Structures are given as C-alpha cells and as structure tokens.
Amino acid sequence: MDRAETPSPPAEGRAHGVVLALAGGVGGARMAQGLARVLAPGDLAIAVNVGDDFSHLGLSICPDLDTVMYTLAGVHNPLTGWGRADETWNFLETLGRIGGETWFRLGDHDLAVHVERTRRLREGESLSTATAALCAGFGIAHAVFPVTDDTLRTRIDTDIGVLDFQDYFVRRQCAPVARAFHYSGADRARPSPPLADLLGSGRLRAIVLCPSNPWLSLAPMFAVPALGALLDARRVPVVAVSPIVGGAAVKGPAGKIMRELGLSVDVSGIAQHYGDRVDGWMIDERDARHAANLREQGRTVALADTLMTDAARSEALAREVLALLDRMPGPAV
C-alpha cells in the first residue's frame, strides 16, 4: 500500500490496538498526558527516552521518565517543566552548606523518587520494573517504561568538546555549539521488556512521535536498533507532532540546535530530519504554509493549535492526533 494521503476508514482492529507514544522532556510528557486522558490504559503505551539519565550524588536520575511520571500523576511543576509542584529545597540548602554539588536541582519530594529507584536498581531490579513500581505509587494506570533497560547515554559533540548530556543541558545551559550527537550504548541496547512485548504482540496500532526535542529526546530512542528497525519497516503509521511552532521551539534548545546543524528552524527542517520515517504530521495552525509541501511528499497532514499550555489543551491535541491517525492509510503489511 502506498503512503499517499487516501481518506479511508480505520482498518478493522486498528482502532483497538495500542498507540505507542515516544516521549522525552516536557513536550513528550504533555502529549503523553493528553493521550492518557483520551485512551484507556490498554490502548496506550508510553516509551520514554533514557539518554538523559545519569548518576549524580550516587543516585540514578532519569529526568525524562520522571517528567512523564510527574505529569501523568498531575504533580509536575508546570512552570519549570521539570520537577514537582509545591516542591521544597531543604535538602539542597543543606547540601550546599556542606559543600555538596548543587548545580542539578533536586527538590525534597523529587529526591524520594531518585533514592527509591536507586535502591531498587541496586537490589537488581530492572529500570522497567522500578519505573512500573514508581508509577504505581503515583497511581498511574497507563504503561510508562524506558525505551531500554540497558545503558544509553546521549553525548553532544560541541565546539568545546564532547559533553555528557547533563553537563551540556543543565550545567552549561546548552550554550556550546552542537556539531553532532552520540547515543553511547545504543547499538547494544535491547528494547525494554514492556516495549519488546508490545512490538511482538501484534497489537501495535500506531506510533506517535511526541513534540520532544528530535535530537536530544527522540533520536536516542530511534538509536535502539529494534525501535529503529520498526520505524524503518513502516509496518504501522507513524505520526509526528511538530516541536517547532511558528519558527521556534516551544521550549528548550531545539531551535538553537537546528540552526547549528544548518537546518531551517521550521516544520520543514523537522520533516527533513525525520525523513521517510514519518507518515503523518500534526503541525500548528501557525505553520499552515508547510502543509502543502508535506502533502506533496505523500504525508497525511493535520493542523491544530498544538500549544499544550494545560491538561485540557493536551487532551484536545491528543484527540486531534487520534483523528489524524484515523485518516491514515492502514499498515503496509
């Protein structure tokens, strides 16, 4: 079946399969939240980037998993995009007093997750199992899991050398000029058991690329061979929600990175980056001028207000994304 836009009813069974959302960072968490408000737990799985994970103060910290978890639990800080709402900072205050490292902001509530996850990992639990336990503690019904339980670390090749992710992102505030991205360990990374189970279940309905940073949040996931192969095989529709709105990133360094990589900071630049892996595009109404070009390339395109400034807007966008999916051609197999 060709991938040109052909209005068609949803194939029998597709509408009841599982939507796999690939998420990382704030945009990913908000899209996941919207989808979780629309889809039943059995119909949505959220695979999360682990390229930002790192060890700090002896604790295993997984920023993207936590942002997704906190957002789904409704305890996230909507202003910062990371960490908890109603947070306190007494741990960090005393840590600073005794000369500890305070550049990575760990709130008192937040810290419990890092300590408990670290304890579980040290006792031999996988990151998937530990994540499931933490999410259960927060009352999250939908499946949230890391893309892999293996070690996968994003490193950024910059004008001042190759930097670890958190060194680049938090400590240096993305100031260095990015030249290339490395996903260390990705070539040996197996999909996490919940992801492998889903991929092998025959129940996968579609993949949604959340509006996360393509290089920092999604590319590390694509670099997991099993997931990259699935995207290349094009067995299920892949819909991308553009992280670029009106010629700028909604949040974070995506726009800066695109300029540094010589890409135009607009939907076409993102589309150029994702290439043939994406069948359908959800772009912002402000970017309507890019729709024709995407359609010429055989993509299905939908327009919406894509700014997820609160949970209701995330839900509304999720409904638009699912409507777009219903308009998509069926799987190629």
Add this chain to the structure above:
Amino acid sequence: MDRAETPSPPAEGRAHGVVLALAGGVGGARMAQGLARVLAPGDLAIAVNVGDDFSHLGLSICPDLDTVMYTLAGVHNPLTGWGRADETWNFLETLGRIGGETWFRLGDHDLAVHVERTRRLREGESLSTATAALCAGFGIAHAVFPVTDDTLRTRIDTDIGVLDFQDYFVRRQCAPVARAFHYSGADRARPSPPLADLLGSGRLRAIVLCPSNPWLSLAPMFAVPALGALLDARRVPVVAVSPIVGGAAVKGPAGKIMRELGLSVDVSGIAQHYGDRVDGWMIDERDARHAANLREQGRTVALADTLMTDAARSEALAREVLALLDRMPGPAV
C-alpha cells in the same frame, strides 16, 4: 600514685592537654556541646560511637555522629534529640507514597548529610575524613571523629532473638527484653586516625565519659581494643557523668536495660558497670546519697545539676566537669 581522693592542684601541663570526650546519643551530644563552649578547639576532641551506624535506602547513616554534629552546630532538634530543627518531611511523604520504607525518619535537611557522606564514602574517603568535611560545612571548629573507621555494629541479644541496633532501637522502640550486647567487628576495629593520633600524641589530659547510654553508646567504643586498653591502663584520669538521675535515665532505654540486666537503676548500678575504669564521678545533686559509697571506693566525686536542658546548662555542667578534673589525682605514669 594511688587513686584515692587527694585534693591537689592540676599537674603542670595537664590543664593544657586535650580532653577526650566519648559521646553517643543525646546526652553525649549535649555534654560535647557544653565542653565545646568552654574548651578551645585545640583542647577538646570528641570521639563518637559508630555502633548505631547502618545502611538504609542505600545511604550510610551515622546517627550518633549526626546528633553530635547537629548539636555542636546548633541546628539540632532539642525536642526529639535527633535530627534537625525546622525540619521538613517532604522526602519521606513522597517516599511513603511510592511504597518506600519510612520507619526511619529522614528529614529533608538531614538527608543531605546522608547523601553527601554516602557519596564521599563510595568515592573512597574514610568515615573520619567525611566527618571532618561535614563538620567543616557546619562550621564546627572542634575535632569530631568516629571512634573507628572500621565497621562496628551493635547487636542486641533479646528475648525475641538477636536484633540489629536500629531494628531494636527505632523500629521496635526498645520493647524486646535485652539479655546481652554484641559489638560486631569491634575486636578488629582500629582507632580512627584522629583518635590514634591523639592517643599517640602524649597530649591526652583526661577522658570524659559523657552521659550517654553505657551499653548502647559507650560500650561499643570501649570494645575498640586500643581504647579499651587505654581505659584499662589508667594513664589519664577518666571522669564519668552519670546518665542516671534520680533513679531514672534522663532519656532513652538505659533504665529499662539496667533492670533487664539485673542492675539497680541508680548511680551505683552505673558505677558497678563501669568498675575500675572510672576515677571520677559527676553525679546529680538528687543522687547525693551515692557519693559516700563512691568515695569509699576511692573515686573523686562532684555533685551538680546535671540536666542539660539547654546549651547554657550544658556549658555550666562542662565547667563543673573540668573543675572535677582539676581536683583529680594526676596520671599514674
């Protein structure tokens, strides 16, 4: 020189030597605070029990070192006897929510010390070095160090079996009947470098046994062979401040333990326990009836109000203890 009470001026040089306080728990911390308000940093060293130390949630927790440190820094909680004043509990609240262990109360400020110490120990620092760094962070000028950097763990043989210290003390609130105490690892424990340096310096003026629990706080320290041998050799005066006042422990399970061991819960019971290792007794005015008996045994005795309900009273008691030391016979060598 005999050890009978013979009023004598302080031996030349003794008054400028180092007083070594052996401390653990609340009574130890308050006595140490009082001594630190009277003696210059070069004239006081505080060796602290490590028998209560344990690993919890992957963190190295040293309750007695922390209580001494917090008290000397003036950030201790005077009501509980452990932890920080103005503490918050958001870490523990979230930890409970996600199913973590909350029976050991870790406050948000307090946690920073455990995380930073654990990080330092994991990176290969000794407990002595880590303690010095933490104390420096809290602006403590006096030397505070663990009695040993080696692993030494108090275990309590009870009517329901042998219990780890925190299991007995915190989780079971000292309810089981104690039969005997084991100080696991003590026989192989070397004195910590700062303690060894002091013992080898020739500058030791006297030893003060703080009013800490004799079985839970001080006996683990005596079980370190180098310190036990020093006490047995009786080279310097040893003064004990009684933890029993008016027939009851000021705080904690000392009275209950004494009953369980068949000792009378009074100064004579404590004196019987310490035996010949103590030359001088600081007892409470309420226990004056025991003074004659102690003097008959050749001890120097002083009476005072020994309840250290605030820092000023701790300081006043410290002055009484130092006055008692000045009345003591000189060293036997």
